[in-house]
Amino acid sequence: MDPGVVDLSRLQFALTALYHFLFVPLTLGLSFMLVIMEAVYVMTDRPIWRVITRFWSKLFAINFVLGVATGLTMEFQFGTNWSYFSHYVGDIFGAPLAIEGLMAFFLEATFVGLMFFGWNKMSKLAHLGVTFMVALGTNLSALWILVANGWMQNPAGATFNPETMRMEISDFGTVLFNPIAQAKFVHTVSAGYVCAAVFVLGISALYLLRGKYVGVAKRSMAVAAAFGLASSLSVVVLGDESGYALTDNQKMKLAAIEAAWHTAPAPAGITLIGIPDVAARTTRYAVEVPWVLGLIATRSLDTEVTGMSELVLKAQERITSGVVAYDAVQKLKTDPTNVRERARFELHKRDLGYALLLKAHVADPRLASPKLIAVTAWDVVPNVPLMFWSFRAMAFIGFYMIALFATAFVLASLRRHDSTRWFLRIALYSIPLPWIAIELGWMLAEIGRQPWAIEGVLPTFLATSTLSVAALWTTIIGFTVLYGALAVIEVRLMIAAIRKGPFEHVDDPVPDQSDTVVVPILPVAA
Template structure:
């Protein structure tokens, strides 16, 4: 495979995925904030809450439309740009995507129209149920997508079938309850809740600074403060749980995040800052907190956090074992009834994907020298400096969000949030921060999996389609122009909606209806 084609395919998917993920978190969080606000309206019957819900519903609707449009493009790319990926693991990867479309996406599509146009046609409780179903569908969509992505990170419940030369499901329950997928889901949706809370908090603060729509702004800020505080605390707690899941399932990613080049005595210390040196394979000028990484990653004082050098040695062993499995597969292709080859394959099939890493350097992995195997083993190490600094930036923003919402909650509880102008300005400036953290988190998860499209199963450079660089550059430019235009339109629509504010534009009925007799006269 042409490396340029692979790199351009990765670039295109990264651009569309990161762009799509600008809308997903806000949709996830805003949907449940609408449920909370509308629940208050149903319980109190106060029209100010109805106005509040309808305004934030407009913001949700604008964002929802673009989230759906950009998500469809991403799914089509698996067939256009990653055709071998689709062929090799489509039986497993396609199932969660299909369920997402049938079960969750259709649920959203069915109820979202009722949510927007059913205010005067449904009872208060009926409309609240509709809003809840939209929120449920939105979050179920994220669940099935993250089950699919979690399987790419930790491919459980499936195995390679030498008769079909594809991966096939062996335990669908293991795919559904993959620990990586479950940890990613709760962490991701919590981050989405923080994202929506920051937007509502910031816009409310902007109104209060301008002295506009104060009644809606005060109530919106109170909801955002409480929901945001709970969500930001959840992000940190569930992020810790996600890190614990990496200890057993993605040790290389954890080691790269911590720039742990070598296994340290238990319990390992947590590196706050430092300068990872890829060439020397050490972290210079690091500031370390003793014991903390061991406690976070292993929940113990005596278990080690394996370093990258030791993990590379294990990868070298798995490549050697994988070559044996690869040889057995070639024999089975020639003679499917070769029982000896099938027995050898069953012993080494877990490592077949590691042998495929050698195809970057040699056509037939069986011809690889011991030195080539040793050198290739280092390919399993991702971009350590990016992983190291992205995680610390993301974590710093996460703790900043806790401080922001804790302050907002305290000010709202004391009923002085409308007069604390320094905090209102801070809330406005904080609006972009969750998006930065979320984009870094998504990039961290995907780059941390490299060089694998499916961890330990299929290398990324073997997963792409047979396209030309010209075709890829053309589509990248086209998507960039299209999405750039859509981004400008969305931002302008949201800003216009915010500037217009929560004002209902209902047409007043005619004061003196024209009698029918006057028309015929």
């Protein structure tokens, strides 16, 4: 495979995924915030909460539309740019994507129209139920997508069939309840909730700084403070659980994140900062806190965190074993009834994917020398400096979010969140930070899996379609131009909706201390 085609295919998917993920988190979080706001309206019957819910639902709608459009582009790429991936693992990977489309997406797409246009056509309680179904569908959609992605990180519940030369499902329950998928789902949706809470907090702060729509902004900020504090705490706790899942299933990713070049005595210390040196395979100027990594990664004081050098030696052993499985598969192609070769394959089939790594260097893995196998084993190490610093930037933002929402919650409890201008400015300027953390988290998950498209099963360089470099550049440029224009439109629509404010006909008619809203009576033509 042409390395240029592989790199451009990866670049294109990264661009579409990163772009799509600008919209998904806000949709995930804002949907449930709408449920909370509308529930307050139903319980209190105060018209201002209806105004608040309808205002944020407009911003939700703008974001929702572009999220759907970019998501479709991503799924089409599995057929256009990653056709061998789709052929090789489509039996497993396609199932959760199909369920997502048939169950979750249709659910939210059906109810989203009722949510927007059903305000005056159904009871308050029925409309609240519709809003909840939209939120449920949105989050179920994320669940099935992350089940598919979690299987890519930890391909449990599937096995290679030498008769069809494809991976096939052996236990769908194991695919569904994959520990990596569960950890990724709760961590990802919590991050989406934080993203939405910061968005509502920041826009509300903008209104309060300008002295506009004070009644709406104060209440929106109070909801965002409570929702965001709970969500930001969940992100850190569930992120820790996600890291613990790596200890059993993705040890190389964990070692790369911590720049752990060698196995340290238990309990391992965590490196706060340092400069990973790939050439020397060490971390220079490291500032380490003893015991912490061992406690986080293993939940014990006597279990080691395996370093990259030792993991490379294990990869070397698995490549050697995989060559045996590869040889057995080639012989089973010509004689499927060969009992001896079938037994050899069954004994070594777990390592078949590691033998495929050799195809980056030699057409037939069986011809690889021990020296080439030793060199290839280092291919399983991802980009350590990128992993190391991305994680630390993401973690810093995560703890900053806790401090931000804790401050917001205290100020809201003291009813000073509308007058503490220094905090309002901080809240406004913090709006981009959750998106930065979320994009860094996606990079950690996907780059940390390299060189695998499917961890331990299918190398990325074998998963692409047969495309030309010119075709890839054409689609990348076309995507950038088209979705760049859509991004400009989306931002302009968001800004226009924010400038217009929550009231459709007049400026904020609510006095600062009032819990009610004066609804203007418009003349009706005879």
